[in-house]
Amino acid sequence: MTKKDKITVKGTDVVLVSNSGEDYFSLTDIAKYRNDKNPSEIISLWLRTYSTIEYLGLWEKLNNPNFKPHIYEGFKNESAKPHFWMSPKKWITSTNAIGIISKSGRYGGGTFGHSDIAFKFASWISAEFELYLVTEFKRLKTEEQRRLSTEWNLQRTLSKINYRIHTDAIKEMITPKTVTKKQASFIYADEADMLNVALFGMTAKEWRESNPKTKGNMRDYATLEQLIVLSNMEGINALLIRQKIPQNERIIQLNNVAITQMKSLLENTDLLKKIE
Numbered sequence: 001m002t003k004k005d006k007i008t009v010k011g012t013d014v015v016l017v018s019n020s021g022e023d024y025f026s027l028t029d030i031a032k033y034r035n036d037k038n039p040s041e042i043i044s045l046w047l048r049t050y051s052t053i054e055y056l057g058l059w060e061k062l063n064n065p066n067f068k069p070h071i072y073e074g075f076k077n078e079s080a081k082p083h084f085w086m087s088p089k090k091w092i093t094s095t096n097a098i099g100i101i102s103k104s105g106r107y108g109g110g111t112f113g114h115s116d117i118a119f120k121f122a123s124w125i126s127a128e129f130e131l132y133l134v135t136e137f138k139r140l141k142t143e144e145q146r147r148l149s150t151e152w153n154l155q156r157t158l159s160k161i162n163y164r165i166h167t168d169a170i171k172e173m174i175t176p177k178t179v180t181k182k183q184a185s186f187i188y189a190d191e192a193d194m195l196n197v198a199l200f201g202m203t204a205k206e207w208r209e210s211n212p213k214t215k216g217n218m219r220d221y222a223t224l225e226q227l228i229v230l231s232n233m234e235g236i237n238a239l240l241i242r243q244k245i246p247q248n249e250r251i252i253q254l255n256n257v258a259i260t261q262m263k264s265l266l267e268n269t270d271l272l273k274k275i276e
Contacts, residue, residue: 007136009033010129016140017112023137024101025118027088028110030133034125043111046124047086050079055120056091059099063114068095194247195233198254199226199262225265229258 005016012033015026031039046052053076060067071094078084088102088111101112113121115137122130193203200207200218207218214221222230233254240250 005140007133007140009132009136012129014133015110016137019101019112023115024112025115025133026110027100027113027118027121030118030122030125030129033129040111042125043121044085044087046121047088047091048079048084050076052120052124053079053086056097056099056117057095059114059116060095060097064096064098066096067098071095191237191241191247194251195230195237195254198251199230199233199258225262228265229261232261233257 007014007016010033012029014029017024017026027043028039031042034042053072057067057069057072057076060072061069075086075091075094079086088100091097092100092102099114099117103109103112119130119134122133189204193205196203196207196218200222202210202218204217211218219227219230236257237250237254240253245253
């Protein structure tokens with residue numbers, strides 16, 4: 001899990017983390033709204049109810065192919081009895097659950113739940129608290145989408161600037177002086193497609209054939225990481241062209257650049273948040 005954000009709900013700070021691309025809330029933080037001295041007790045009280053076990057089991061069946069339903073059925077039957085008790089770790093280890101995560105440690109530790117489960121827990125804590133939690137979460141997601149859109153547009157602009165540097169190198173070093181504009185356009189398209197193949201694994205024509213109903217081109221649907229790498233590749237290819245390196249050698253180098261840089265960016269996604 002990686003820490004993502006923190007939102008404040010009714011004076012209570014709730015940590016929000018990302019796990020396998022999904023949003024998880026700190027159930028420990030939510031429980032503090034009811035009992036800030038012993039939040040784990042609040043979570044255990046919630047987990048011992050029949051309705052909670054039933055909901056968690058149904059969620060896991062829908063989202064977790066490795067869930068153990070036979071263990072869940074046993075817990076569900078037991079939850080109707082007054083002596084039943086459940087803890088996050090017991091639920092996770094016994095059923096192979098993924099909707100709830102338990103982390104140890106003084107800093108960053110606690111119990112976390114998928115947003116679906118966290119909202120359910122929050123409603124059990126307080127209907128008012130759940131409403132404010134959902135509202136704050138929606139606000140956070142709206143701000144996140146706005147920021148990502150701004151970053152994407154910025155990177156798209158930078159990519160277009162580098163594209164000019166790229167085409168200038170093609171014009172000066174590759175394109176014969178006597179060709180027509182139409183003939184020159186084929187040369188530019190060929191170099192652009194080399195970058196497409198090196199980064200996306202297909203040409204622009206192949207992408208259009210695979211997406212016949214989609215408007216625009218493949219670069220319009222690129223991720224922020226891909227646009228960053230593409231911008232870098234255009235600059236590198238312009239340099240390689242001026243060094244008179246043949247295209248069949250350049251595409252190998254550029255593919256290696258694409259693989260290396262994409263891997264680095266995807267492993268350090270937090271750095272992208274600082275690009276604004």
